[in-house]
Amino acid sequence: MRKGVLEFCILSIIRQGEVYPSDIVEQMKTANLHILEGTLYPLLTRLKNAGLLTYRWVESNSGPPRKYFVMTDKGLDFYGELERTWKELADAVHALTQPLQQSSSQESQNQL
Numbered sequence: 001m002r003k004g005v006l007e008f009c010i011l012s013i014i015r016q017g018e019v020y021p022s023d024i025v026e027q028m029k030t031a032n033l034h035i036l037e038g039t040l041y042p043l044l045t046r047l048k049n050a051g052l053l054t055y056r057w058v059e060s061n062s063g064p065p066r067k068y069f070v071m072t073d074k075g076l077d078f079y080g081e082l083e084r085t086w087k088e089l090a091d092a093v094h095a096l097t098q099p100l101q102q103s104s105s106q107e108s109q110n111q112l
Contacts, residue, residue, distance in 0.1 A: 008082045009033060010043065011071065014053065015079055018070045044069060052078050 013019060013027050021040055028035045047053045052075035057065045071079065 004082070004085075006033075006035070006039075007043065007047070008079075008086055010035075010040070011047070011052070011075065011079045011082065014069055014071050015076070018056075018068045020066055020068050047075070051075070 009028065009031075010024060013024050021037065021044060024040060025035060025037060044053065048055065048069070051072060053069050054072050055067045055069045058068055060066050
């Protein structure tokens with residue numbers, strides 16, 4: 001499950017536009033989801049090999065060329081599926097946890 005959530009988060013970042021891997025790491029860190037480059041690069045390669053991502057090389061003034069990733073049409077379709085699955089899961093978790101919160105509140109009110 002965690003792997004799927006990690007893919008969803010990474011694809012969410014890439015869906016916003018062309019991105020360099022260190023930018024993905026920074027955005028994940030900002031969201032308090034820490035990921036190591038040693039985890040990210042194999043995942044990006046797997047997503048590229050599945051046809052969900054593509055990349056282009058950009059020359060750098062301060063080092064080797066950089067690889068910038070962007071989502072393919074197939075990747076956008078896959079992202080839509082992940083988004084629907086995430087919403088279904090979040091709704092299911094909410095449905096299971098919400099009644100407990102409501103009944104606890106009602107019990108508290110009844111005791112007053």
